[in-house]
Amino acid sequence: MVKKFFIFFTFIFVSSLLVSKDITLKAEKEKEYTYKDKFMWLWEKIHDPKSGYLSVEGIPYHSVEKLIIEAHDYGHHSTSEAMSFLIWLEALYAYFTNDWKPFEKSWEVMEKYFIPDKKTEQPNMKYYNFDKPATYVPEYDDPYKYPAGVIYAEPVGKDPLSDVTARYGYEMYLMHWLIDVDDWYGFSKYAG
Known part of the structure; x- marks a missing residue:
């Protein structure tokens, strides 16, 4: 029984050394990069x-x-x-x-x-009304309710880009x- 245990223990010990050596070698190779x-x-x-x-x-x-x-x-x-x-x-x-x-x-x-080129691709930016940036369209969980109708009377707020254009003009570098x-x-x- 002792002999079998010794053989088993030796096998486990040697195997663990080989595995740890392999892991160490891989780690050393990884360190090179x-x-x-x-x-x-x-x-x-x-x-x-x-x-x-x-x-x-x-x-x-x-x-x-x-x-x-x-x-x-x-x-x-x-x-x-x-x-x-x-x-x-x-x-x-x-x-x-x-x-x-x-x-x-x-x-x-x-x-x-x-x-966008300011002259050829954004020539109308100065005509954009920041007080009326969009119209409201409600969102639904049910896809059968689409396309949803536009609600023109719903307030949408002021576009915050108005602050940028007030300071820097209408030519956006975005x-x-x-x-x-x-x-x-x-x-x-x-x-x-």
Whole structure:
């Protein structure tokens, strides 16, 4: 009985040494990769043309997949959020490499595609009435009650952008929320 126990104990002890050594080796290998290494690997993956993360123009897609179920229905749209993250990513790249060209390019992409031109894309902003920004439409839990009727008599308040325009004028330097990168809807003047 003692011999069987000794053999069993030896087996468990040696096995635990082998497993712990394997775990230690994996941990030591993991330590070789710094935050910078992991970041650079991810940056290169995102910028690989085969990955599908960016359009030819450098616009970040909301998702690599084209069909998605989300606020917008096509993954090759882009959002101001995605563009902001790309700019942040390029700023980190510049921090690690001291190469600011990708950051500058991402900023140019933002200004060209996300920020409307004040003369050609927002010429009527000065005619916007901040005291009547919208009309009220009630929301329902039952989808059969839609489309809901507009209630013109319901007060909606004043648009807070009036404070901004009072101070800075009508030329807004703000990003569009949604960009139709591949012209899926068919309205884009930037479509290739």
